[in-house]
Amino acid sequence: MKKLMLGNEAIARGAYEAGVSVATAYPGTPSTEITEAIAKYDEVYSEWSPNEKVALEVAIGASVAGGRAICSMKHVGLNVATDPLFTVSYTGVNGGLVICVADDPGMHSSQNEQDSRNYAKAAKIPMLEPSDSQECKDFIIRAFELSEKFDTPFIIRLTTRISHSQSFVELGERFEVPTKPYNKDFNKYVMMPGMAKKRRVIVEERMNKLNLFANETDLxxxxxxxxxxxxxxxxxxxxxxxxxxxxxxxxxxxxxxxxxxxxxxxxxxxxxxxxxxxxxxxxxxxxxxxxxxxxxxxxxxxxxxxxxxxxxxxxxxxGIKEDNITSVEENVPGRPPVLCPGCPHRGVFYTLKKNKLTVTGDIGCYTLGALPPLESMDTCVCMGASIGMAHGMEKVRGNEQKRVAVIGDSTFIHSGITGLIDVVYNKGTSTVIILDNSITGMTGHQHNPATGYTIKGEKTRQVDLVQLCKAIGVDRVTVCDPFELDEFEKIIKEETAINEPSVIIAQRPCALLKTVNYKGKVRVNDKCKYCKVCMRLGCPAIVDTGDSIVINEALCVGCDLCMEVCKFGAFEKVGDTNE
Amino acid sequence: MSNISIMIAGVGGQGTLLTSRVLGTAAIKAGYDVKMSEVHGMAQRGGSVITYVKLGDKVDSPVIEKGEADILLCFEKLEALRYIDYARKDGIIIVNDQRIDPMPVIIGKQNYPDDITSKISSNNSNVYIIDALEVAANLGNIRVLNIVMVGFLAKSTGIKKELWYEAIRETVKEKFIDINIKAFDEGYRMAENYSR
Structure with missing residues (x-):
């Protein structure tokens, strides 16, 4: 049967057909759908791991234990996973091990534009690159076979246009691969200098074999x-x-x-x-x-x-120029992505800007808080960087400048925890705001350890962020609702004034979650003084017509945040009101 | 019919991804080779979103480039203006006559251009301006405006109506099939009765 599939879905299908037993990942555009699609196959154990390093380690463990394993990530995720990557090159595999990495040329949804092929060379790990969805499926099956044949992990490199383009794929049956026997092998799997020196030689021998293979293969x-x-x-x-x-x-x-x-x-x-x-x-x-x-x-x-x-x-x-292009000369306003109507982060960034705080930011939907009119983020470098950077700034500028770090719940689990430990250990006084919207938002709603559900939607033990922060040694942990603007502002003022580390957990679920059910719409009444304070919210549903404020009803979700902001009571609810 | 390149431009949240899936599914049923390309993630959050659907005997690149689109399907007027240079000179441009202000306009830093539809119409000869939003609202769910657009476009593709119905049934959630079929029919009828 032929089916139109995303490159990512075809990778998932190929892994399934290749008899993969374990699939791990941390979500990241453009790689996310690989593991989302694998999770639909009951035959495969799949998981969202807390980060890419853990994801790869789980996959390596599965491989050593004799099963076929796949681990997927975006290009910057591979940076996080390089520590195990460079050494699994030495240990080799037992069950086949394939790492899928999706690069993002053009940076559609990324903070940089790196070329993962350099990692293959640096880690001495062979890499395949498919050119359409059918090859995605075929290559992954080949990669598992070759991984076992050459005793090496394989990397499959994708790019956005392969991952997110759909083309035809011929579906096959799943080939059940029996779990290989596990034999304790100190020399192969314990990489201390004595053993690693021997494996180092084997890596070069393997490269020689792969060099020959590359000339012969029909790949x-x-x-x-x-x-x-x-x-x-x-x-x-x-x-x-x-x-x-x-x-x-x-x-x-x-x-x-x-x-x-x-x-x-x-x-x-x-x-x-x-x-x-x-x-x-x-x-x-x-x-x-x-x-x-x-x-x-x-x-x-x-x-x-x-x-x-x-x-x-x-x-x-x-030297051929396209001459069939028609265009209308016009200064077309840009349409940058924005925080959705009802987004819980809006209350946070409104308050941070109002208080003129320096904000070290992180990776997620909330990075959009850097754009006008909220414009309340000073930095964004990589997953988890917000906390370490706030600490570093403090060590240079002391507390002359009030600052906070903002980080999402999933990003905090990914790599924010270690930054927070650093703040506590090294006597910092940073205030960290964890934006807990109950989901991994930007990549399209994936569960994470803080949501209490697995990739398959099964209930599991939920990480308690309050207890976690306290256990690290943060005595001041406050949970609050970022839409209670007065209370939220009061807490921020208190926590940034205090001379010790503190965590504010701003809790309100993503407005796109099915469990969130705001009621009614907001309308502007005649109390409006056209002071435009509400325009500072950057809500796409609030429109300045040039002489008045109106609500775009098609976009308004009825979150009521504008009613909190307006001092004149100019916004009123039509229809049902929220509890 | 020879190869057809269809580009869909809209605002994140308007249902452009689903639209491209319905188009692609109908094209497969009609026996075409199909490639589609879409963008996920950061760009989707209320931003400008484009997707490509290419059909033909054999499609190589999944990407549509400037001057290449046989059909440009625009869910919003400003997006039509932004991407008009992707349409061939003799290409068909279908525009949903809806205005959604982008953030630079909302906060008063830039103006929403005037008379977009007349500018587009004077620039290209094959322009269709329709009010798909109103049709969808009359059907009772503004979210089906995307399938109204599909219905209008279907008329220009030569792919049989039955195949479109099948594609809709396979693509949308079961409880929304009926309203989407109605939306398709309304769009198709608008194309039949369209007069400039």
Whole structure:
């Protein structure tokens, strides 16, 4: 049966068909749907792990125990998981182990644009790169087989346009793979210097075998076109763009991007007159060619950043400009993403801005609090950075500047806890606001240890954030509702004034959760003085028409926050009121 | 029919992702090769959202580029203006005559452009302006405006009506099938009766 599938769904299907027994991940766009889709198969144990490092460690454990395991993450998630990654390269596997990493060229939903192929090389782990959904499924099945054959983890590299594009996939049956026997093997799995030195040699021997394999495998294909003068070496989504731009020329399509097939590349290069290397982001393939003395055209003409597309290739490499473009000259206002109507974070950022606090921020929906009109975030670097950075700022500027760290519940569990321990241990006085909206929001509502439910929606032990913070040594932990603006402001003033670490847990669920049921709509009455204080909320449902304030009823969810803000009682509820 | 590139532009929350899935499913049923591309995550939160649906004998790149869209389906006027250069000169542009202010307009930093529909209409010859929101509201659920748009577009694709019904049945939640079929029919009828 043929089915239209996202690349991510096809990865999940491939893992299922390959008989995978354990799937782990921390959600991150564009990788999230892989594990969401696997979780639908009852035959597979799947979990949201607290972070990518733990996710990979769980997968390694499953592999050592003899099962096939897959671990998925976005590119920046692999940074978190690199510690186990570099050493599992030494230990190798028992059951097949595949790590899926989704890069985000163009930064659709990321804080940076890194090229994960560099990790494959640095960790000496082979990497495959599919170019459509069918290959996603096929390659993952191959990766499990090869992982066991070569006793190494495999990495599958995806990019946003592979993960989030749908194309046809031929479905197959699940192949039940029996769990391999577990034998205690000190020399293979205990990486102390004495054993690691021996495994280090094995890694190089394995690389030699993989170098030979890369030249022979059908994962790498030469596709001769009727035009043999022009040759293109490419992989992944860039293969599709190349085909669209160049059509019937010749291609060396690499399904295995590390290690690269030296002999095959030499053979292809020797038979074509003009050789292009077309790859998004870093000149990974191109540098390999140049090291081997092969002339090619690549980054001298093509950018090292952003996504490619067929017209870019036509323009840069063939000098053909698109002339079929029509446009209306107009200064079109941008439409940046915004906090949703009813978003619990809105109360937090309104209050932080009002109090002119310096705010170290973190990764999640709430990062949108950095944008106008809320504009109440000073920094955002990586998952968990808010707390460490607040502590670092304190060590330079003392308490002359009032500051707080804001971090989501899921992000706090991911890597905020260690930052908080640092604050306590090293005598900091930071105030940390945990934005507890009862879900992992930005990636589309995944459960996490603080929600009390597993990936399959089963009830489980819920991490008690209050007890956790107290156990770390934070004596001042306050739970409050960020929509009770007066009370919330009072708490913030108190906690930032005090000379010891404190945590404020701002608790209100995401407005998009099915359990949240705001009632009625808000309307503006004649008490409105057009003072525009409500406009500071940045609520998409509150509109300034130029001479009055109106509510866009199609967007208003009836959260009532504007009624809290207005001193004149100009907002009133139509229909039901909230409890 | 040869290859068709359909680009959908809207505002996060308007149901553009579901729209592309209905389109893709109908196209498969009609025997096309299909590729679709969408963007998730940060961009979805009330931001400008675009999705691509490409159908043909064999589709390579899942991405639609400037000057390439045979049909540009716009759920909101400003988004139509933003992405008009993606439509071919002779491409079909269908615009839902709805205004949703983006944050720079809401906070008074920029103005929402005037007369968007007339600007678009004077620039391209194949422009259809429809009030899908009103149709959806009359059906009792403004969320089905996306399928009203699909119904209008369906007329231009040559894919049989029955296949669209099947695609809707397979894509939307069961309790919303009936209203979505009605929405499709309304949109289709609007296309049949459309006069500029």
């Amino acid at each position: 790498n294909q030469i596709i001769w076109g009727s035009n043999k003068d022009i040759g293109i070496i490419t992989s992944g989504i860039a293969f599709q763009y190349s085909k669209e731009a160049f059509g019937d020329v010749s291609y060396l399509k690499l399904g295995m991007v590390y290690p690269l097939p030296e002999k095959l590349i030499l053979e292809f290069a020797s038979k074509v007159k003009t050789l292009y290397v077309i790859e998004e982001l870093d000149p990974f393939i191109e540098e390999f060619l140049k090291q081997n003395g092969i002339q090619c055209i690549g980054k001298e003409k093509l950018p090292v950043m952003g996504e490619y597309c067929a017209s870019l290739l036509r323009e840069q490499l063939l």
